[in-house]
Amino acid sequence: MKTLKSALVVSALVAMPVAHADVLGFGASIGYWDSDLSGKAAKGSDRVNVENDLDLSNNTEANLSAYLEHPIPLLPNVRLSYLHIDQSGSGELGTGFDSIPGGVPVDSSLDWRQTDLTLYYEVLDNWVNLDLGLTARDLDAELEVTDTTGLYPVSRTEVSAVLPMLYAAGRFDLPLTGVSAGITGNIISYDGDSVYDYDIYGQYVFAGVQLRAGYREMAVDYEDGDERLDIDVGGPFASVGFSF
Template sequence: MKLIRSAVMLSAIAVVPAAQSDVLGFGASIGYWDSDLSGKSSKGGDRVNVENELDLSNNTEANLSAFLEHPVPLLPNVRLSYVKVDQTGRGELDNGYDNIPAGASVDSSLDWRQTDLTLYYEVLDNWVNLDLGLTARDLDAKLEIVDVADLTRSTTEVDAVIPMVYAAARFDLPLTGVSVGVNGNVISYSGDSVYDYDIYGQYAVAGLQLRAGYREMAVDYEDGDDRLDIDIGGPFASVGFSF
């Protein structure tokens, strides 16, 4: 894979300090993300601005996550997360794109699916919490553009499994249930880059967690003749539990 070699990523996880949880723990959450889209899509030598020309806007989204932490030495903890973004719009092309002429009125849709498997260690676990690890991201993003006049259809798609460095930090205000934190994944290699992060405030009581903040994802990735250089960002809110 073009982004980075698996052997390099696996060797990197071996140097992470193995400070594990003292007990078995599990948690899950579901959230809503009110995101805006910007950036460009390219196919061959053609390029389109997804915000200004396609006028894509939020349609439906789903954000799910779950984690399992354990006290077994050396074995990493596990986190799974899933993001679904559907955006649609009608716009007008400034320039020709993949056999659709300049000036054409087009209907467009972005279908974004991403599943993350993260293996991580708890480096700090008190009022300051720090997790470090690696994420394997299965990304399937498809942008479809249809000429309203003659139904000529263009599809630009990125389908890849991307290894990323993962880090998460949380700072708890003792005895209040209030905390602030940041989570992030990032990789950059040979002209391609992928990152996402979220910054949040959280209130937890009796295992229930209410969280709100800001999340942003950026992908600049080439898959054959198709390239997506897209940024998705906006506020989010979630509810979860842990025990």
């Protein structure tokens, strides 16, 4: 029965009517994200709070995206995006972490890079828009903690993975105004690990120029060997782009 239900779901997805662009379309944008960071990092049984112990400061992160849509039926549209989070801070460890004992002043930095390749279909394409697809996310993050006395080795916590994620994007257009509102999201949860990333925005388009502003939040709870990052990043963003 479970196999039959799965087959019916797959058949329904395959049979789902898919809209496609009448002409070839391309767009690109650059955005700035004023993000706050919270959460924990772990190496084995040692844990550190990135906000309270390391005092990692908020920062303005740049992100890039581009998409290609085409009129060829059954072939998915393509979206690429890139995000770089670079945050640093100075704090004091409340408890020992890795080889650094508690009570030691430390400098820290987080270097987070991710590239998304999304293949998607336009399920609806009128004043209500809906895209559904899959994202492959190449995630590479490193947290470095250095004690300011120089007495202890530098601690590095690294997570690297390529994650398959479900992708959905919905948008409501107010006809004849260029004004719209929407939400975009990626998500995966498997075997104790989970990643989600969403943004809610308002948008204005004129003469092919796209102005967008909203709120974005990303949460990663991922274990790579004995190293783990459980981090939330969130804050307002703004972007400018073009399409033709």
